[in-house]
Amino acid sequence: MGRAPCCDKANVKKGPWSTEEDSKLKDYIEKYGTGGNWIALPQKAGLKRCGKSCRLRWLNYLRPNIKHGDFTDEEDRVICSLFSSIGSRWSIIAAQLPGRTDNDIKNYWNTKLKKKLMGMTMTSQSQRKPPPFPSTHHTPSFPLASLYKECPTYYPPTGSFAAFEPMSSVQPLLLNNDNPTLAANSSFVHTPESLVSYMQYYPAKENFIMFGSGEPSCSSSDGSSSHISYGREMKQEDMSNIQGFGASVGYGEDLKFMLCHGTNTGGEDVNQWTEKPSGCSFDKDLEDVKRLINSSSNNCCNDNIIDENKTQEKVMYYYY
DNA sequence: AACTAGTCCAACCGCTGTCAA
């Protein structure tokens, strides 16, 4: 047998919370805490609400240090960059924005930010031209690269996300062979050694976040899957997973955008990273954002979009 | 002033993984 029923749904109040209910809930939680049991809480607090509803009200509204109001440009960039990487994992995104709730971010994305980005796409198409790229390397396109412009390091110093679930929503866009710019650079092959060199050349100062795939045990036959690690230094196992394709964004005082990818098997090692200088933005990037927005609901977790025989993917967001 | 369309956001709904009985 399972547990006892959670609550009598016929006798719970729905709809907007009154100030009286708010203060009851707040007082109770401040006094006794949640006790790890939301279902029992409303009864104890004298509320005719479902525990679920109490939890939501507390987390999204009554909890201390909740930030309401306009999002800053920096918060915009954080949301954009994480959305491009992990998709609509609002709770994870919210965890990186102290004081913001997942619901808040979700609403903000759906009502404002998404439109803002779409607007940027329109503007960029009609007004801007790609700036010349000084590097001797190729210039790949990368979704959202322009949004990282002047973006400071955003992770809280004590931030932690030890483990993420597979990140694959980014892959179809970052790695799509239909992307002509990427395709043009698809001869690149990235190896662990090249990344080590890169890391040595651009040593991490504070934190880094790494998204990617390559666990051999996962859904795709080539072992493609995703993992994210985060910390002050790169772990050995992270390095050992890096093969084939990589992309990196660093941001801070001096934005560096790095991308490296390639077809995998049998190809010779062409350890190439491409750097995109600070302030660069390309119309193509915004096109990718638009495409991501349009397709985000469809392509998340669809590893099949990637040619299993061609690539191992590793996308790395690296900042210093 | 009245109506309509668009926007915002709090709250609900339903799904999933976890865990207690």
Add this chain to the structure above:
DNA sequence: TTTGACAGCGGTTGGACTAGT
């Protein structure tokens, strides 16, 4: 081992508000 409640999450909805006509 099975069953079903719980916690948490993302998607969606509907009412309040605002801007435009």
